[in-house]
Amino acid sequence: MAQPLASTELTGLQKAIRWHPPSYDIRVDEVPIPRILHPDDAIVKVRLAALCGSDLHIYRGHGGVNAVHICGHEFIGEVVALGSSFGEEVNGRPALYSQLKVGHKIVSPFTSNCGECSVCRLGYTARCPEGFLFGSPALDGGQAQYVRVPKAGGTLFNLSEPSTWSSDMSKTGRETALSKLSDSSLLVLADILPTGVFAALQTINHPKVQPVLTGRPWPLCFSPGIEGETLSVLQEDRVFTAAIIGLGPVGVCAAISLLDAVSTRSIPFRIIAIDPNESRRTKMQAVYDTIDESGKKGGDFAVLSIDDAKVKAKEWTHGVGCTAVLEVVGNPSALSLAYDLVRPFGVITSVGVHGEPPLPFNGREVYGKNVSLDFGRCPARAMFPPAFDLLVKRQDIFGGVGEASSLIDSIVSFDEAAASYSSFDKGEVGKVIFDPWK
Structure with missing residues (x-):
């Protein structure tokens, strides 16, 4: 020894x-x-x-x-x-x-x-x-x-x-x-910054996000040299719409990272940052206001309560739902909200630490919406x-x-x-x- x-x-x-x-x-x-x-x-x-x-x-x-x-x-x-x-x-x-x-x-x-x-x-x-x-x-x-x-x-x-x-x-x-x-x-x-970066990178690089980023429908988004039947992907289809649930320190880091990723890649975006706690929303808004234009250009960002976020998501997506949701809380109610906000063929990335309570989805729900669920600890x-x-x-x-x-x-x-x-x-x-x- x-x-x-x-x-x-x-x-x-x-x-x-x-x-x-x-x-x-x-x-x-x-x-x-x-x-x-x-x-x-x-x-x-x-x-x-x-x-x-x-x-x-x-x-x-x-x-x-x-x-x-x-x-x-x-x-x-x-x-x-x-x-x-x-x-x-x-x-x-x-x-x-x-x-x-x-x-x-x-x-x-x-x-x-x-x-x-x-x-x-x-x-x-x-x-x-x-x-x-x-x-x-x-x-x-x-x-x-x-x-x-x-x-x-x-x-x-x-x-x-x-x-x-x-x-x-x-x-x-x-x-x-x-x-x-x-x-x-x-x-x-x-922990908190790598975890925020991890959540953002998992989301923006997910296969189901690629039609939005490339402007090519599924599955042609993976084969740039192959032509398929003509499907008109409109400019409004190419707006990356995301929600971030939980604005504690990791959630703030995830928001900063996601904003950096979409702004540096010139991806049009709309991001909703959500927390029921007013002080956390105030912190997130102050952080966003402080970030210079290079770190948030090209889209819209709203910091909202849960109820207001549901209304905004419907308004911004014409009722379809968000391209992706980052869940940074780690409890069933946050996952339920993520499922409600995400669109069919959308992505839920969860980096919250979940305990023993079962996940709030049944088989019919996960099948019926084609949602991809990513869970787990950041490396x-x-x-x-x-x-x-x-x-x-x-x-x-x-x-x-x-x-x-x-x-x-x-x-x-x-x-x-x-x-x-x-x-x-x-x-x-x-x-x-x-x-x-x-």
Whole structure:
């Protein structure tokens, strides 16, 4: 069993935010600082950790969890110890086993992943068979002063060496961008921004969206060189109409990403952003108003309540329904609304975390509307490169803290953990970040 590097070995106790069963019980406890347990481990000193909507499932007692554990799956920090797998002469493994060093700054996706199996090689890193979710009984989370990262060479992103990931920017461009990005801004790369990008890309690239984008009917949209019988696709048929259900932090990220995708591709669009919570609608409107024209040109965008959204969708689509719906809530009522809003041969992309209640569709409904349903967890590590590029582009939203249009509402100490969970659960605050050393 590998041991921590002698010069960085840590002992003693740390402060950590822990959930206690059965529900709504958040405490700041003193627990042992984690140690290297496997040669592939890294120990990270946490600079900042965030509170995410997914944390609320366990907080409310709906996660099927009954064990005390350290919360949180979004963190950024500094490597303070590495297992014996890391070194200069490592070959045939993910590059970080050769490149990652004590002292390097990292951001972690919300799940660990090996980076070596077929699942990871294909980019489906969220479902690595050796992966675990941070902030669960299986793997203590990052709302602590230190966190252990298993399979660290396949999991972490090295912010101290930007040549280790792909980007539309040059290495110099990435270095320049990184020098200007705050830790609080970079922290959104752990989950919410990759998940928002994932939802948008899954939607805009879905096969059933292609007739709208190409102007060619199904299935000729997949065969540009083949002519079929003449069917007149009108300009009004080529307006991409979407709804986004849920305007928490992930929903806002999905909206920003979808707006960026349609505007940069010059796709005519109409997007309805929906939430029953007025404060979340106010935040979304402020975000939209702040985005410069390059990030939202070419269409219409409306932020509405559920009832008003139903009326607007009928008006904009002449009663046919939306091309696609992004569901970012994770409950049956949100899925029912998505089904009501989507058109026949439409797409529902769900990145909300769903629990045990059954899906609100029967066989006759799903057959009768030809709707495609995409569900599941974002492969955050695979989505890191496009998320980073969007983060740099949209610093008008991701760069600030506590402003009307800022995605991040506040940075608080662990002393405010219980109150922050409670306020977030009630929809009274948006994105909250914890400083473990404050």
